[in-house]
Amino acid sequence: MTRRFEMRLAGTGGQGAILAGIILADAAIREGKTVVQTQSYGPEARGGASRSEIVISADEIDYPKVLEPDVTLCMSQEACDRYGRQTRPGGLLVIDSDHVSRAATTQAVRVPLTSLAREVTGRAIAANVVGLGVLAGLTGIVSRESLEQAVEAHVPAGTGDLNLRALAAGYEEARLIKG
Amino acid sequence: MTARLMQGDEACAEGAVAAGCRFFAGYPITPATEIAETLSRLLPRVGGKFIQMEDEIASIAAVIGASVGGAKALTATSGPGFSLMQENIGYAAMAEIPCVIVNVQRLGPSTGRPTSPAQGDVMQARWGTHGDYPVIALAPWTVRETFDLTVQAFNLSERYRTPVILLMDELIGHMREQVRLPDADTLELARRTETRVPPRWYKPFENFPDGPNVNVPPLVPFGEGYRYHITGLHHDERGYPTDRPDEIRPWLDRVFGKIERSLSDILLYEEDGIEDANILVIAYGSTARAARHAVKQARTRGSRVGFLRLKTIWPFAEEVVERAAARLHRVVVPELNRGQLVLEVERVVGRQKVRRVNRADGEMIRPSEILAVIEDLEGAV
Numbered sequence: 125m126t127r128r129f130e131m132r133l134a135g136t137g138g139q140g141a142i143l144a145g146i147i148l149a150d151a152a153i154r155e156g157k158t159v160v161q162t163q164s165y166g167p168e169a170r171g172g173a174s175r176s177e178i179v180i181s182a183d184e185i186d187y188p189k190v191l192e193p194d195v196t197l198c199m200s201q202e203a204c205d206r207y208g209r210q211t212r213p214g215g216l217l218v219i220d221s222d223h224v225s226r227a228a229t230t231q232a233v234r235v236p237l238t239s240l241a242r243e244v245t246g247r248a249i250a251a252n253v254v255g256l257g258v259l260a261g262l263t264g265i266v267s268r269e270s271l272e273q274a275v276e277a278h279v280p281a282g283t284g285d286l287n288l289r290a291l292a293a294g295y296e297e298a299r300l301i302k303g
Numbered sequence: 304m305t306a307r308l309m310q311g312d313e314a315c316a317e318g319a320v321a322a323g324c325r326f327f328a329g330y331p332i333t334p335a336t337e338i339a340e341t342l343s344r345l346l347p348r349v350g351g352k353f354i355q356m357e358d359e360i361a362s363i364a365a366v367i368g369a370s371v372g373g374a375k376a377l378t379a380t381s382g383p384g385f386s387l388m389q390e391n392i393g394y395a396a397m398a399e400i401p402c403v404i405v406n407v408q409r410l411g412p413s414t415g416r417p418t419s420p421a422q423g424d425v426m427q428a429r430w431g432t433h434g435d436y437p438v439i440a441l442a443p444w445t446v447r448e449t450f451d452l453t454v455q456a457f458n459l460s461e462r463y464r465t466p467v468i469l470l471m472d473e474l475i476g477h478m479r480e481q482v483r484l485p486d487a488d489t490l491e492l493a494r495r496t497e498t499r500v501p502p503r504w505y506k507p508f509e510n511f512p513d514g515p516n517v518n519v520p521p522l523v524p525f526g527e528g529y530r531y532h533i534t535g536l537h538h539d540e541r542g543y544p545t546d547r548p549d550e551i552r553p554w555l556d557r558v559f560g561k562i563e564r565s566l567s568d569i570l571l572y573e574e575d576g577i578e579d580a581n582i583l584v585i586a587y588g589s590t591a592r593a594a595r596h597a598v599k600q601a602r603t604r605g606s607r608v609g610f611l612r613l614k615t616i617w618p619f620a621e622e623v624v625e626r627a628a629a630r631l632h633r634v635v636v637p638e639l640n641r642g643q644l645v646l647e648v649e650r651v652v653g654r655q656k657v658r659r660v661n662r663a664d665g666e667m668i669r670p671s672e673i674l675a676v677i678e679d680l681e682g683a684v
């Protein structure tokens with residue numbers, strides 16, 4: 125079997141973990157990759173645990189859920205407590221340090237996604253897109269061009285520019301992390 | 304058409320429209336709501352009707368009415384709504400009214416876990432309404448196949464004048480995959496047969512003399528000058544209530560016969576690597592994805608494992624399973640329930656041969672859980 129690339133984005137309902145997953149999946153499709161995106165959330169419209177899972181592969185994907193994520197993004201303390209340690213050894217764990225005080229491991233990459241979002245867009249809600257920029261910048265799993273197209277295709281009308289600024293802030297943060 | 308990211312629920316809605324469905328009545332429920340949401344956009348564009356009803360009982364009733372009026376009609380729900388629909392599903396079976404009922408299964412019983420996948424309504428799909436009746440139920444395992452089997456569901460329901468159940472689950476309904484939909488004009492679509500007799504000779508429930516042909520009398524839409532009676536009571540060939548065993552029996556024989564004689568058309572399945580296998584995994588719906596993952600892993604480790612995936616789960620593919628399992632020592636049946644379709648497998652191949660893999664806690668069965676059973680059996684073979 126060819127190698128699967130697995131990613132899990134987790135947070136609280138309303139933070140946009142699922143939308144971020146859809147954007148990433150769409151970006152992968154634009155590059156001709158095979159992708160499956162699934163989600164898991166509670167019955168609440170806001171609040172409650174929410175997670176989005178993306179599996180990317182060069183060929184057919186049988187099992188559609190994450191088995192051992194290569195990359196995990198945790199946007200809440202609860203999400204980090206639950207999923208932080210499940211990341212594959214040597215994998216990447218990114219946490220929103222505005223919402224997560226206790227990281228599961230010392231290896232975690234801490235980025236203040238929410239404050240960055242507020243800083244560059246004036247809206248904390250764009251933290252998920254900042255997160256996408258960080259993840260894509262660090263892993264290169266999709267190209268920036270595809271990701272920008274996918275962001276514009278999926279965010280609410282009139283927020284395209286704002287979200288592209290959020291994405292750029294994420295990429296910039298990734299560049300600083302890589303040093 | 305270029306590939307686009309699509310949810311299983313959306314693919315179901317697209318499939319319905321492509322199949323010629325022009326009527327939807329339903330009540331929103333997780334995880335089936337996106338089917339209604341998508342059809343509320345698609346149907347008006349093609350001159351169809353979308354109605355959000357007051358509940359699921361009214362929804363299936365409206366669908367039956369629309370079908371008698373000549374439209375291909377659909378409703379979509381999940382477990383709690385499927386329970387409410389059972390009485391009228393029986394009515395559609397009794398009155399032989401084609402319609403498609405989608406049940407995107409979630410964890411039950413009762414309200415259960417609305418956002419968690421399950422395959423707990425397999426037996427309900429078969430026996431949910433009271434009495435003896437045949438049923439067709441299909442279970443897709445990908446987003447693309449959800450489109451295809453929705454089209455098939457309409458075709459089978461029209462061809463055999465029967466309600467057809469599309470048994471999806473939360474995983475397939477909410478999952479997104481890239482999908483390239485076929486061009487509408489490449490699809491083979493069943494149309495309702497027309498009658499050749501004038502109104503006064505028309506018998507909507509005619510039992511033709513027994514022969515090799517499948518016995519499905521044409522259903523003429525109301526409003527075309529053909530006056531006839533429809534009832535949930537046992538009825539004669541014209542549709543009027545009867546208590547005569549010599550009229551009830553031929554009806555039963557006919558409605559069962561039309562399905563039983565058409566199994567080669569109705570039973571959809573795929574099999575892989577069965578010839579030289581000594582273990583067979585039988586699966587359906589979302590669980591089949593974990594199963595195939597496990598089967599591939601087992602094969603790379605040298606195991607000879609066959610894979611049989613049932614797309615049609617009702618009627619149960621007895622002969623297909625019997626033939627596939629005949630030579631084999633062991634059969635593994637993973638399901639997202641406490642063991643439902645496995646009862647049919649056990650009936651056909653014998654309990655001793657079968658190992659169950661079950662999960663009903665809201666999480667998917669992982670490939671490793673199936674692989675562990677395969678390896679355990681390998682050691683024993």
